Amino acid sequence: MVRNIVIxxxxxxxxxxxxxxxxxxxxxxxxxxxxxxxxxxxxxxxxSVRGKDVYIxxxxxxxxxxHFMDLCIMISACKTGSxxxxxxxxxxxxxxxxxxxxxxxxxxxLSKAPTDVNRKDFTFESLPATPSPAQPQSQxxxxxxxxxxxxxxxxxxxxxxxxxxxxxxxGPRRSDTVxxxxxxxxxxxxxxxxxxxxxxxxSFTTHDYANPGHISNNMFQAKPGYKQWVAQAGTLVADLxxxxxxxxxxxxxxxxxxxxxxxxxxxxNLYGKSILKKxxxxxxxxxxxxxxVSPDAGGAKRATAxxxxxxxxxxxxxxxxxxxxxxxxxxxxxxxxxxxxxxxAILVDDLxxxxxxxxxxxKLLKKEGATxxxxxxxxxxxxxxxxxRINASALDKVVVTNSVPQDEHCRRxxxxxxxxxxxxxxxxxxxxxxxxxxxxxxWD
Amino acid sequence: xxxxSIKLxxxxxxxxxxxxxxxxxxxxxxxxxxxxxxxxxxxxxxxESVRDEDGKWEAEGTAADGPKTVFILQSTAPGDINDGLMxxxxxxxxxxxxxxxxxxxxxxxxxxxRQDKKDKSxxxxxxKLIANMLQTxxxxxxxxxxxxxxxxxxxxxxxxxNLYAEPSTLRWIRENxxxxxxxxVSPDAGGAKRYFPxxxxxxxxxxxxxxxxxxxxxxxxxxxxxxxxxxRMVLVGxxxxxxAILVDDMxxxxxxxxxxxxxxxxxxxxxxxxxxxxxILSGNAIETLNRSVLKNVVxxxxxxxxxxxxxxxxxxxxxxxxxxxxxxxxxxxxxxxxxxxxxxxxx
Numbered sequence: 001m002v003r004n005i006v007i008x009x010x011x012x013x014x015x016x017x018x019x020x021x022x023x024x025x026x027x028x029x030x031x032x033x034x035x036x037x038x039x040x041x042x043x044x045x046x047x048s049v050r051g052k053d054v055y056i057x058x059x060x061x062x063x064x065x066x067h068f069m070d071l072c073i074m075i076s077a078c079k080t081g082s083x084x085x086x087x088x089x090x091x092x093x094x095x096x097x098x099x100x101x102x103x104x105x106x107x108x109x110l111s112k113a114p115t116d117v118n119r120k121d122f123t124f125e126s127l128p129a130t131p132s133p134a135q136p137q138s139q140x141x142x143x144x145x146x147x148x149x150x151x152x153x154x155x156x157x158x159x160x161x162x163x164x165x166x167x168x169x170x171g172p173r174r175s176d177t178v179x180x181x182x183x184x185x186x187x188x189x190x191x192x193x194x195x196x197x198x199x200x201x202x203s204f205t206t207h208d209y210a211n212p213g214h215i216s217n218n219m220f221q222a223k224p225g226y227k228q229w230v231a232q233a234g235t236l237v238a239d240l241x242x243x244x245x246x247x248x249x250x251x252x253x254x255x256x257x258x259x260x261x262x263x264x265x266x267x268x269n270l271y272g273k274s275i276l277k278k279x280x281x282x283x284x285x286x287x288x289x290x291x292x293v294s295p296d297a298g299g300a301k302r303a304t305a306x307x308x309x310x311x312x313x314x315x316x317x318x319x320x321x322x323x324x325x326x327x328x329x330x331x332x333x334x335x336x337x338x339x340x341x342x343x344x345a346i347l348v349d350d351l352x353x354x355x356x357x358x359x360x361x362x363k364l365l366k367k368e369g370a371t372x373x374x375x376x377x378x379x380x381x382x383x384x385x386x387x388x389r390i391n392a393s394a395l396d397k398v399v400v401t402n403s404v405p406q407d408e409h410c411r412r413x414x415x416x417x418x419x420x421x422x423x424x425x426x427x428x429x430x431x432x433x434x435x436x437x438x439x440x441x442x443w444d
Numbered sequence: 445x446x447x448x449s450i451k452l453x454x455x456x457x458x459x460x461x462x463x464x465x466x467x468x469x470x471x472x473x474x475x476x477x478x479x480x481x482x483x484x485x486x487x488x489x490x491x492e493s494v495r496d497e498d499g500k501w502e503a504e505g506t507a508a509d510g511p512k513t514v515f516i517l518q519s520t521a522p523g524d525i526n527d528g529l530m531x532x533x534x535x536x537x538x539x540x541x542x543x544x545x546x547x548x549x550x551x552x553x554x555x556x557x558r559q560d561k562k563d564k565s566x567x568x569x570x571x572k573l574i575a576n577m578l579q580t581x582x583x584x585x586x587x588x589x590x591x592x593x594x595x596x597x598x599x600x601x602x603x604x605x606n607l608y609a610e611p612s613t614l615r616w617i618r619e620n621x622x623x624x625x626x627x628x629v630s631p632d633a634g635g636a637k638r639y640f641p642x643x644x645x646x647x648x649x650x651x652x653x654x655x656x657x658x659x660x661x662x663x664x665x666x667x668x669x670x671x672x673x674x675x676r677m678v679l680v681g682x683x684x685x686x687x688a689i690l691v692d693d694m695x696x697x698x699x700x701x702x703x704x705x706x707x708x709x710x711x712x713x714x715x716x717x718x719x720x721x722x723x724i725l726s727g728n729a730i731e732t733l734n735r736s737v738l739k740n741v742v743x744x745x746x747x748x749x750x751x752x753x754x755x756x757x758x759x760x761x762x763x764x765x766x767x768x769x770x771x772x773x774x775x776x777x778x779x780x781x782x783x784x785x786x787x788x789x790x791x
Contacts, residue, residue: 048566064484381483
């Protein structure tokens with residue numbers, strides 16, 4: 001029993017709330033959280049929070065915007081209700097994955113500037129080319145849809161490399177902006193960013209950024225000479241949580257570790273690593289002969305950390321930018337670095353949304369001779385047709401934590417196994433409440 | 445021309461109103477795209493520059509001078525209020541990070557306006573939270589219409605222009621009703637939203653003959669037990685053989701309006717018409733209205749109505765896009781907006 005503490009739960013993850021409050025032996029705070037008929041969120045906190053240490057548990061899955069607004073309203077309600085401190089527990093941080101640079105059809109970022117006829121006219125200076133009658137109305141679409149595709153590729157390259165856009169080698173990398181940090185960290189994962197749905201139009205996938213016909217279909221095209229860019233919501237979400245009145249944030253396996261820097265309040269980033277590691281040790285037979293595989297270069301650090309701890313081999317899937325063989329379209333851009341032949345391959349990643357990356361990686365691993373392919377993920381969002389994709393894939397087992405509710409996914413996917421994170425969050429909450437160290441939680 | 449440099453962006457909540465405003469201003473909507481990923485996070489793409497350029501543009505003789513202010517129009521569609529709000533916040537922040545000098549949010553129907561006070565222990569003042577969030581996102585100015593409580597303006601540290609639909613309302617009354625037989629009835633005399641129906645009588649008697657309608661006034665006193673629920677109603681004033689005009693700032697489930705209409709008819713009014721600024725009309729509002737004694741329900745197009753016009757033949761829509769457009773133009777040019785408090789721009 002922990003005293004002077006209030007555990008308040010949002011609607012996103014009632015099971016986790018129950019586990020945490022049971023572990024702390026504190027009943028969850030009585031509250032009404034719903035919607036008025038007009039769609040506005042309604043929140044009433046029934047129990048007193050005056051002078052209390054309030055922990056609000058809300059995950060980022062499901063209807064993200066509703067849950068996020070609910071969260072902000074709850075924070076603000078606790079603050080105006082004289083709570084001593086409000087700590088936000090976000091097992092999955094909403095908007096933690098930023099939109100990435102455009103990708104080609106195979107899912108790899110476009111880094112080589114395509115050669116096309118209009119190249120001279122297209123400038124990457126901040127000032128667009130002066131429009132003139134001889135020029136096509138929209139530079140972006142001058143070559144038809146494929147043209148915009150190429151332009152986007154160049155734009156993305158420009159974004160990554162600052163001024164140089166001739167190839168992927170030269171050019172000072174801007175590492176001082178939020179933008180480039182994110183594109184550096186998350187750029188290999190865009191293909192799994194997933195399908196995009198739009199209320200009024202047929203559904204999109206982010207692959208459609210590489211296939212602009214779906215998107216620009218009379219609906220959207222950038223101004224001539226202006227490279228379109230996708231808003232990065234990261235800092236905004238951090239600011240909004242702070243502005244609502246949160247004093248402290250506890251989250252798990254942030255997609256970008258830099259995200260912590262967006263906050264002016266303390267952020268405790270917990271690691272799912274220890275749970276995943278325990279799973280490997282206990283559930284995978286002969287794990288010392290297995291190979292930990294990172295499905296992309298961005299997640300290599302996470303995967304090597306586990307491999308090093310367990311003293312097992314490591315392999316990496318590298319997304320090759322140029323197709324090596326035209327015949328092998330699907331895997332043309334994926335290349336395995338390391339050896340998995342005759343071994344169990346364990347894919348390790350922080351998050352799977354549409355599961356495009358891990359299913360394609362699994363296919364490649366099987367092709368390279370892996371006997372079994374496991375996928376170990378901290379956050380299983382599984383939006384869109386992810387579950388169907390996993391069911392049809394070469395993956396033998398997918399292991400996720402319940403940072404977002406997994407009941408529905410489990411029902412539909414026999415390959416799925418769920419690990420419990422409630423205990424870690426409960427312990428983190430207890431430690432934060434008593435002012436104990438969090439980092440010792442992750443010592444082995 | 446100065447209006448060339450107005451940048452008007454809009455989200456998905458009310459594209460029709462945005463188009464009308466843009467058409468009225470003689471500009472094109474800025475090229476933006478907002479959609480939801482399959483994990484239901486909102487993504488906003490800006491397809492043109494909003495950067496505040498210096499004089500370079502004119503020097504080179506290119507089309508437009510640099511945008512001074514970015515206007516972002518976003519209403520709140522009933523049902524997806526939170527989605528619309530996040531879209532707006534992301535869009536504001538996108539413009540801010542894209543170096544727009546000033547960002548004005550045009551929110552005809554301010555969301556969460558009814559959650560504006562701590563009426564119970566630990567009740568959230570969500571309107572204040574929204575105000576803070578808008579400012580955090582980077583908003584420099586708000587243009588809104590008929591705030592549920594004008595005190596919400598005080599939640600902001602940036603200027604808030606609270607426009608009135610009242611001039612448009614007065615015009616509608618003049619054009620559609622026998623003015624001499626009309627009496628204005630306030631369905632909710634209690635609470636902070638009193639200003640709106642009263643302001644009609646004030647403005648009719650104090651702002652010259654253009655607005656003078658010389659309407660009688662009555663009010664309904666009611667006791668509200670729970671939100672979206674009405675208990676007892678008492679009419680104060682005379683409506684006998686008159687056309688009663690119920691005036692309110694918003695109609696949500698319409699329970700209040702319909703009860704008020706019944707009360708008025710029970711006092712021998714000839715007919716009863718409701719004029720409401722924000723027609724949220726959520727839940728079973730349309731069915732409630734279709735069963736009611738109300739002859740007409742007049743709303744503005746601050747809130748997207750969808751197919752509600754077809755489902756309810758008593759619904760009439762006043763277009764307030766000229767008022768919004770004029771407010772945007774005046775704000776952009778640094779002119780006074782107060783003219784719009786008493787005059788509706790003509791079509």
